[in-house]
Amino acid sequence: MRYWINELWRLGYMLFGLGAMGTLLGELFDALFAGLGWGLAAGLGLYVFLHLRHVRLLYVWLLRHPREAPPPGTGVWGDLFDRLYTYQKAQSQMQRRLRDILRRIQDSCEAMRDSVVMLDPRGDLEWWNSAASDMLGLQPDHDRGQPITNLLRDPRFVDYFEARDYREPLMIPSPIDAAHTLQFHITLFGDDERLLMVRDVTRLHQLEMMRRDFVANVSHELRTPLTVLAGYLExxxxxxEQLxxxxxxxxxxxxxxxTRMQNLVEDLLLLSRLEIDSPDNDRDLLDVRVLLESVVDDARGLSAGRQQIALQVDETRHLVGNTKEIRSAxxxxxxxxxxxxxxxSRITLRWKPWHDGAAIxxxxxxxxxxxxHIxxxxxxxxxxDKGRSAAxxxxxxxxxxxxxxxxxxxxxxxxxxRPGMGARFRCAFPATRLIEADSGSTPSP
Structure with missing residues (x-):
C-alpha cells in the first residue's frame, strides 16, 4: 500500500512542479504556453509516457525474455519487476521439483512388476507402466485415451468397474493368456479418477486350487472309513453292558x-462346495419367518432349556437365495x-429391515x-477360547x-x-435380494 501512496505523492510533486513551471513560463512566454493548464497537461502527458514505457518493458520481458533478469524500473514499477521475478523464480523451482518427483514416481512405477494404470474420471486410459503393456496388452500408440472397458471386456471386470465398490479385489483370467490369473484392484483418488493395480496371482491361485482339491478329496476319502467306524462303535x-x-x-x-470327526468332514465338504460351485444355483424364494421358526425349534432342542431362545420378525419381504445354504448359515x-x-442366557433371533435391505x-x-478377535x-x-471350543x-x-x-x-x-456385554451377529442382505411377500411367488420354507 505504501508504494501506491509514494507514487501518488510523486505524481503530486510532478504536477505541482510542472504546474509552477508552466505558470512561470506562461508569464514569460504567454504566446507559447497557456499558463497553468498547459503545465498540468504536460505533466500528465509525461507521467503517462513513463508508465506506458514501463508497461512496454514489462510486456517485452514477459514475452521474449521471461527467464532473464527483469528490466530496470523506477518507483512502484521497479518493485513490481522485482516481485514478479522473485515469484517467477519460486514457481520455476517448484515446477522443477514437481517434475523431478513425477519422474521419480514414473521410474518407480516402471520398476514395479505389478501393472499400474491411471484412468481419468470417464474411465479413459491416461498412463500406464511397461508391466501393464506386457500383462494387459496395452499399446501406447493406439490405446491412450481409450475407455478401459473397451480393452478389458470380461463381463466380470465391467461389472466390477461400474459398480464402484472396490473394497475387495477381482480375480479373473488374463485377457491375453487365459492360463494366467490376474488380481485387479481399483482405488479412487483426486477428482473421481481411478488407479488400477493389476497383479499376477497365477501361482497363488494354483496353490489355492490345490488346497481346495486336497481338502475336498481327503474329506471325501475320510467319510467312508468314518462311517464304517461309527457303525461298529454304535x-x-x-x-x-456285555463289555x-x-x-x-x-x-x-x-x-x-x-462323531466329531464326521461333523468336521461334513463341514469341510460343505465349505469346499461353497468355494467351488457357482453362487447362482438354486435361487429359491424363502419365507424367512418359517425358516427361522424351524431353526429356533432345533436350537431349543440343543439347548434343552439351558437358555431362553426368542424370535422377533419385523420384516415381511421374502429372501431370494439358496434355502439349504441360508439355513446352514x-x-x-x-x-x-x-x-x-x-x-x-437369553438368545434372540431377528428378521428386520436394515437400511434399504434386511438383516438376520x-x-x-x-x-x-x-x-x-473380530x-x-x-x-x-x-x-x-480354544479350551472352551474343544469342550x-x-x-x-x-x-x-x-x-x-x-x-x-x-x-x-x-x-x-464386548466382554461381559454379549455378542451380536448380523447377516445384512441388500434390497436386490428381497421380494415383497405379495408378489405372487410361492416361497420355500
Missing part, C-alpha cells in the same frame, strides 16, 4: 470323537450361541469377547461357512461384541 455301544467295565469308557470316547450362528453362552440377527447376552473370527479353525465339540468352521454363504448371497457379516 453296534458295540448297544451291547455295552468289560474298563472298555466301556474307551468306547464312549471313541464314539464321541468319531443361520443354524451355525444360533447353535454357536447355544454352545458358548452360559445357562440362563443373532444376539445373546452372554460373556461376549474382546473386539480384537477380524479373524471367520478364519478356518480360529477360536477365541463344546465345535469344528471351528462354522463362521467360515457363514462368511462364504453370505458372500454367495451378496450379503455381509457384521459382528459386535
Amino acid at each position: 453296534t458295540y455301544s448297544d451291547h455295552a 468289560p467295565t474298563r472298555w466301556q469308557r474307551g468306547f464312549s470316547q471313541m464314539q464321541a470323537q468319531t 443361520v443354524s451355525n450362528l444360533v447353535f454357536n450361541a447355544v454352545r458358548y453362552t452360559p445357562e440362563g 440377527e443373532v444376539e445373546d447376552d452372554g460373556e461376549g469377547f474382546d473386539p480384537v 477380524p479373524r473370527l471367520t478364519e478356518r479353525f480360529y477360536r477365541v 463344546t465339540g465345535g469344528t471351528g468352521l462354522g463362521l467360515a461357512i457363514v462368511k462364504h454363504v453370505l458372500l454367495r448371497h451378496d450379503a455381509q457379516l457384521e459382528i459386535v461384541s
Whole structure:
C-alpha cells in the first residue's frame, strides 16, 4: 500500500512542479504556453509516457525474455519487476521439483512388476507402466485415451468397474493368456479418477486350487472309513453292558470323537462346495419367518432349556437365495450361541429391515469377547477360547461357512461384541435380494 501512496505523492510533486513551471513560463512566454493548464497537461502527458514505457518493458520481458533478469524500473514499477521475478523464480523451482518427483514416481512405477494404470474420471486410459503393456496388452500408440472397458471386456471386470465398490479385489483370467490369473484392484483418488493395480496371482491361485482339491478329496476319502467306524462303535455301544467295565469308557470316547470327526468332514465338504460351485444355483424364494421358526425349534432342542431362545420378525419381504445354504448359515450362528453362552442366557433371533435391505440377527447376552478377535473370527479353525471350543465339540468352521454363504448371497457379516456385554451377529442382505411377500411367488420354507 505504501508504494501506491509514494507514487501518488510523486505524481503530486510532478504536477505541482510542472504546474509552477508552466505558470512561470506562461508569464514569460504567454504566446507559447497557456499558463497553468498547459503545465498540468504536460505533466500528465509525461507521467503517462513513463508508465506506458514501463508497461512496454514489462510486456517485452514477459514475452521474449521471461527467464532473464527483469528490466530496470523506477518507483512502484521497479518493485513490481522485482516481485514478479522473485515469484517467477519460486514457481520455476517448484515446477522443477514437481517434475523431478513425477519422474521419480514414473521410474518407480516402471520398476514395479505389478501393472499400474491411471484412468481419468470417464474411465479413459491416461498412463500406464511397461508391466501393464506386457500383462494387459496395452499399446501406447493406439490405446491412450481409450475407455478401459473397451480393452478389458470380461463381463466380470465391467461389472466390477461400474459398480464402484472396490473394497475387495477381482480375480479373473488374463485377457491375453487365459492360463494366467490376474488380481485387479481399483482405488479412487483426486477428482473421481481411478488407479488400477493389476497383479499376477497365477501361482497363488494354483496353490489355492490345490488346497481346495486336497481338502475336498481327503474329506471325501475320510467319510467312508468314518462311517464304517461309527457303525461298529454304535453296534458295540448297544451291547455295552456285555463289555468289560474298563472298555466301556474307551468306547464312549471313541464314539464321541468319531462323531466329531464326521461333523468336521461334513463341514469341510460343505465349505469346499461353497468355494467351488457357482453362487447362482438354486435361487429359491424363502419365507424367512418359517425358516427361522424351524431353526429356533432345533436350537431349543440343543439347548434343552439351558437358555431362553426368542424370535422377533419385523420384516415381511421374502429372501431370494439358496434355502439349504441360508439355513446352514443361520443354524451355525444360533447353535454357536447355544454352545458358548452360559445357562440362563437369553438368545434372540431377528428378521428386520436394515437400511434399504434386511438383516438376520443373532444376539445373546452372554460373556461376549474382546473386539480384537473380530477380524479373524471367520478364519478356518480360529477360536477365541480354544479350551472352551474343544469342550463344546465345535469344528471351528462354522463362521467360515457363514462368511462364504453370505458372500454367495451378496450379503455381509457384521459382528459386535464386548466382554461381559454379549455378542451380536448380523447377516445384512441388500434390497436386490428381497421380494415383497405379495408378489405372487410361492416361497420355500
